[in-house]
Amino acid sequence: MDSALGPDGFVYVADVSSMQIIAFDPNGDVAWKSGRQGEGPGEFRGLYRITVGADGTIHAFDRATSSISRLTSDGSFVDRRRLEFAFPAMNDLVATADGRVAVSGITSYGFPTDSAVHVFDSELAYVRSFAPAPTAENSLALTYSGAGTVALTPAGDVLFVRRIPYEVYHYSLAGARLNGVIEAPFEYDFTADDVVTIEERAGRIEISRPQTEFPFFSAAVALTDSTFLVPRRQGESRHWDFFTTTGRYLGSTSIPSDWGVLIGYDSERRVLWARGEQKLEPVLRRLEVELRGR
Structure with missing residues (x-):
C-alpha cells in the first residue's frame, strides 16, 4: 500500500494484506516484520501510509481509525x-526528526478544507494548515481526486505537489511560503470535477470514474540539498520532472513503465529505490545512479 526510505538506508513497506510493516535492509533483504490485523498496540485495521523521521522513528497511518502508530527503527511499538x-x-504524510508530522489530504467538514497540508506536533495535536487544496465545483469530487503529495527537503522544508493543477509549492513547516509556485512548462486542462462523475438519481448519489486516463503525480523525491524530482505518469507513459527548490525547472526524462513507484533516494549509497511488479509479484527495485551537476 505504501513504502518509505529511512535515514539508515532501510526501506519500509506497508503490506495491507497482512497488516504488517516489513523492513528491508540496504541490500534488499528482509530485516524484520511488525504488526497484524487487530485493534491492540502495534496492530492495524487499515494500514495505509507510512513515513520515517530523520531520527528513524516510523509513523504508520491507519485509515480505518484515523490514527498514527509510532514504532522504533527495529519495529517495536511506541504509541498510537x-x-x-x-x-x-x-x-501522504512526512515526519520530522523532532516528531512533528505533516499530512496532505482533504479534511472533514468544520476544519480547514481549503488547505492541503496539515501539521501536527510531536504529541500529534493539530497545529496549523497551509498550501492550497485543489478547487472543484462539487467539493465531493475532492474526496476522490485527493489534494496532492507532501515530502521534506534535506533542510526539513515541505514540498507539496498539488494534484490539480500540477504545481509544486515550497513551504516551511511554520507555513511560510519560501518560493513562488514551481510550475512545469506544460499544462493539463482538467479539474477535480473531471476525475469523477457524480450524479444524483432517484435521491441517490452515484459516483463513477470516466475512461479518460488522467495524469498522476507522486511525491517529490529530494536528490540534493537544492534539487528534486517529481514522478509523473499518464497511462503507460512515465516521466521524472526535475526542479530546483528555488523554482527552476531543469527538464524531464522518460522512464520504463516497469520501474514502478519511486520510494526515495539513498544519497549515501547513491541508490534510488522503487516498488513495482514483475510477473504479477510485488518487487523492490534498486537503481544505482550518478548525479551530475548542470
Missing part, C-alpha cells in the same frame, strides 16, 4: 494516537 479530525481523502 488518533488525529483530531478525519481525512475523507488522505494522500
